[in-house]
Amino acid sequence: MNGAGEVPMSYLEVRNLSKRFGDFVALGDISLDIVEGEFVCFLGPSGCGKTTLLRAIAGLDPQTSGTIHQKGRDVSALPPAQRDFGIVFQSYALFPNLTVADNVGYGLVSRRDKKAAIAARVTELLGLVGLLDSGAKYPAQLSGGQQQRVALARALATAPGLLLLDEPLSALDARVRVRLRHEIKALQRRLGVTTIMVTHDQEEALTMADRIVVMNHGAIEQVGTPQEIYRRPATAFVADFVGSMNFLSGKLAAPDTVEIAGRAFRCAAQDGLAPGSAVRLCIRPEDVRVRDLPADVANRVAVEVTELDFVGAFCRATLKLREADDVALTADFSSNLIRDLGVELGRKLDIALPPDRLRVFAA
Amino acid sequence: MTLAVSDRRPPLRVGLSRDDLTMRLGVVLLALVLLLIVGLPLWALLAKGFEDRDGKFVWFANYAAYFSTPALFDSALNSFKVAAVTTLVVVPLSFLYAYALTRAVLPLRWLFQGISLIPIFAPSLLPGLALIYLFGNQGFFKGLLGGPIYGFDGIVIAQIFYCFPHATLILVTALSTADARLYEAADALGASKLRVFFTVTLPGAKYGLISAALVVFTLVITDFGIAKVIGGNFNVLATDVYKQVIGQQNFSMGAVVGMVLLAPAALAFVVDRLVQRKQVALLTARAVPLVPKPKLGRDLFFTAFCSLVSVGILAILGMAAWGSLIKYWPYNLTLTLGNYEFTNFDASGWDSYFNSLRMALGAAIVGTALTFVGAWLNEKTKGFGLMRGVVQFLAFLPMAVPGLVLGLGYIFFFNAPNNPLNFIYATMAILVVNTVAHFYTVGHLTATTALKQIDPEFESVSASLKVPIWRTFGRVTAPICLPAILDVAIYMFVNAMTTVSSVIFLYAPDTKLASVAAVNIEEAGTTAAAAALCIVIVITSAAVKALHVLADRFLLGRLQAWRRR
Numbered sequence: 043m044n045g046a047g048e049v050p051m052s053y054l055e056v057r058n059l060s061k062r063f064g065d066f067v068a069l070g071d072i073s074l075d076i077v078e079g080e081f082v083c084f085l086g087p088s089g090c091g092k093t094t095l096l097r098a099i100a101g102l103d104p105q106t107s108g109t110i111h112q113k114g115r116d117v118s119a120l121p122p123a124q125r126d127f128g129i130v131f132q133s134y135a136l137f138p139n140l141t142v143a144d145n146v147g148y149g150l151v152s153r154r155d156k157k158a159a160i161a162a163r164v165t166e167l168l169g170l171v172g173l174l175d176s177g178a179k180y181p182a183q184l185s186g187g188q189q190q191r192v193a194l195a196r197a198l199a200t201a202p203g204l205l206l207l208d209e210p211l212s213a214l215d216a217r218v219r220v221r222l223r224h225e226i227k228a229l230q231r232r233l234g235v236t237t238i239m240v241t242h243d244q245e246e247a248l249t250m251a252d253r254i255v256v257m258n259h260g261a262i263e264q265v266g267t268p269q270e271i272y273r274r275p276a277t278a279f280v281a282d283f284v285g286s287m288n289f290l291s292g293k294l295a296a297p298d299t300v301e302i303a304g305r306a307f308r309c310a311a312q313d314g315l316a317p318g319s320a321v322r323l324c325i326r327p328e329d330v331r332v333r334d335l336p337a338d339v340a341n342r343v344a345v346e347v348t349e350l351d352f353v354g355a356f357c358r359a360t361l362k363l364r365e366a367d368d369v370a371l372t373a374d375f376s377s378n379l380i381r382d383l384g385v386e387l388g389r390k391l392d393i394a395l396p397p398d399r400l401r402v403f404a405a
Numbered sequence: 406m407t408l409a410v411s412d413r414r415p416p417l418r419v420g421l422s423r424d425d426l427t428m429r430l431g432v433v434l435l436a437l438v439l440l441l442i443v444g445l446p447l448w449a450l451l452a453k454g455f456e457d458r459d460g461k462f463v464w465f466a467n468y469a470a471y472f473s474t475p476a477l478f479d480s481a482l483n484s485f486k487v488a489a490v491t492t493l494v495v496v497p498l499s500f501l502y503a504y505a506l507t508r509a510v511l512p513l514r515w516l517f518q519g520i521s522l523i524p525i526f527a528p529s530l531l532p533g534l535a536l537i538y539l540f541g542n543q544g545f546f547k548g549l550l551g552g553p554i555y556g557f558d559g560i561v562i563a564q565i566f567y568c569f570p571h572a573t574l575i576l577v578t579a580l581s582t583a584d585a586r587l588y589e590a591a592d593a594l595g596a597s598k599l600r601v602f603f604t605v606t607l608p609g610a611k612y613g614l615i616s617a618a619l620v621v622f623t624l625v626i627t628d629f630g631i632a633k634v635i636g637g638n639f640n641v642l643a644t645d646v647y648k649q650v651i652g653q654q655n656f657s658m659g660a661v662v663g664m665v666l667l668a669p670a671a672l673a674f675v676v677d678r679l680v681q682r683k684q685v686a687l688l689t690a691r692a693v694p695l696v697p698k699p700k701l702g703r704d705l706f707f708t709a710f711c712s713l714v715s716v717g718i719l720a721i722l723g724m725a726a727w728g729s730l731i732k733y734w735p736y737n738l739t740l741t742l743g744n745y746e747f748t749n750f751d752a753s754g755w756d757s758y759f760n761s762l763r764m765a766l767g768a769a770i771v772g773t774a775l776t777f778v779g780a781w782l783n784e785k786t787k788g789f790g791l792m793r794g795v796v797q798f799l800a801f802l803p804m805a806v807p808g809l810v811l812g813l814g815y816i817f818f819f820n821a822p823n824n825p826l827n828f829i830y831a832t833m834a835i836l837v838v839n840t841v842a843h844f845y846t847v848g849h850l851t852a853t854t855a856l857k858q859i860d861p862e863f864e865s866v867s868a869s870l871k872v873p874i875w876r877t878f879g880r881v882t883a884p885i886c887l888p889a890i891l892d893v894a895i896y897m898f899v900n901a902m903t904t905v906s907s908v909i910f911l912y913a914p915d916t917k918l919a920s921v922a923a924v925n926i927e928e929a930g931t932t933a934a935a936a937a938l939c940i941v942i943v944i945t946s947a948a949v950k951a952l953h954v955l956a957d958r959f960l961l962g963r964l965q966a967w968r969r970r
Contacts, residue, residue: 128870139885180966
């Protein structure tokens, strides 16, 4: 989005947003653009400022400084009631004394819509979230997943331009969570509503988001599609936080060579780092190659299997470099591979670290 | 990673929504109301203490006169003695009783719990009257006591009866928030029963014990009815205020004694607040509640103990009831309803009772509405910290102020000729307002607790749906809090029925209340009719409470179907 050329009109424009509590900086100078119809996830560990950013966008806890434009309108200083958004909280905040239908129609009644029109809209929304038969029930009579969907329908009832989801799935058990991921994503795609979801669950972000905003310590670490975030993490934090990653300490011997324990590994040319500086060479466990290595394969290393953890669909092996006792990395081996190559503890193997899969970060 | 936060930009000024403005206006109004009904009357009292009879400012002359009058100063010492002894008796007694209710398996547990509450429904002079029947100059068991019951002994015994339910309620709450896992852990580690008691039970109830002691101490110091009825020549602070104001019409000295009375009550209140602040939630969401298992020896002991205490409570109540039905104690024990024909004993007759009913109903409605809406405004208004702090302070103040002192302040403030509000003086309205102010704190706390328990995001959701906050108050917040609202209403009603201290300065002939009439009748020497009036009050407030319990169980269940899963 920072690239030259055609930049799509941004629907939500966050500029230099800061939020301080006394001396504590909860958000430091955040700038961000969100395109209309996009599904964006704010991802990060707890306390990284993702919820603070969401609440500032909603106007619930306004920023200390900085501006927010929504569809060209400056909403920076507007109270929540004058902004255009629907919100779903982790607790759902369903009104326990109102029926499901009354909850969903809550925002419609105060707009003085016609009774019949409200009823039709409520039915439409309940159909949308698959709860047509539950209109007369009270929230306490529904399962967690159903309550979540009621909250979603209520937030969508007034057809807001922006949908905000604050950890909407984290109160649910694992199976329901996975199902609802797909349902929410499908619904969002169908309605085309611009959506921001806060989550600390990387899998959730990777499966649902069009773009992910990775945050840490009140700042944005990286913005990108799930593939970009996973394949080309911009910082060591992102590399570590999203997915599993091996970090091998070494030295940048040449722009495209990292030296680890006296061994040179070829990688993509590093422009930002000075030759001779200490670096960390990164590779994901599933990118370690073992099978059918050509004779002239780059970055071939002889290793010994020192640990083998069965994780179900695959095994995670800890491999010690035979040339350097103190360097080890993990690799994911499929069950087939384990069987075909007879991998077991103490087994000596040759592996390769494909240069295009290697990332280098300053140590 | 360092954050480059530029401070050049001016901090953002967030616009106020219509809701924000409405709420802030509400908070300002609430602060004004509380200032009128609590703050300014107390200020008037404070100022009065520095004036002579002609209203001239005399610095500390009144205080100097007070502390150099041995008779007055002795009353303060007497008050302390009575309060200290009562506290030392009531707190262990209540602790055992509360322990029995929460940690033993009692047959008819609900009955024991119900009986322990009875004194709450009676005006404080009732136990005094009962003791006069039992041990007074013409008492049944007069010989049993070494000397006359009038004075120190009588006051302490009556106070024990009067304070018992208050301490028991606090300690039951403290003892029922126990985590069974702590006891299992102690058992698993092989700790003896005694060691478990001293290392788990007692520390868990520590704050409850401190709170109960402070509450009892304050109740005794500030109570007026008991000392009035059975104090004899044994003067205490509360009776001194009454004598100075009603007897000698010395308002300045009354104000000084009032301030002296305020000091220990306020001190106890501050200590309690400080202690409560230290208390952390013992019962986390994951705690396993402790359910006592039957154990013959312990259960027999506690059943016997509770029966004994219950018999004591019932005996005092029963004595008052019996006495009220007797023709001429102790010479003619024929039963009669003659003592209930109040016109024969007091000019207001049964009117005082209906005045009490009207007053209690008014206080219940006004007090509940004001405390609940007030607590909601203060809880849900965003920002505006200073004004909300003022409201919070004024809402807590009444708890620290004895009724007599507040009543006195009302005389000085509302009876001032230059006060535009002095038209409400000597009306039913001032009694209602005074009672609401007197019992404001508990209503405010109950409402605040209920409001804190509901999801804080309801208002955020309403704002995002463009629904005004007051509509969410009416459709969601208030209905959810209905049980707490009823609790406050009953609390206001019962206290309005039984209170003597505050309203005794404020009634007019046509607004005399039953509790005040009972004091007057007793003063005139007709113990039986005073007892009869007290019994009528007990029956009324207990009946209202019973109705509340029934409504809670049956009506609310139907109205609030949404609570069922």
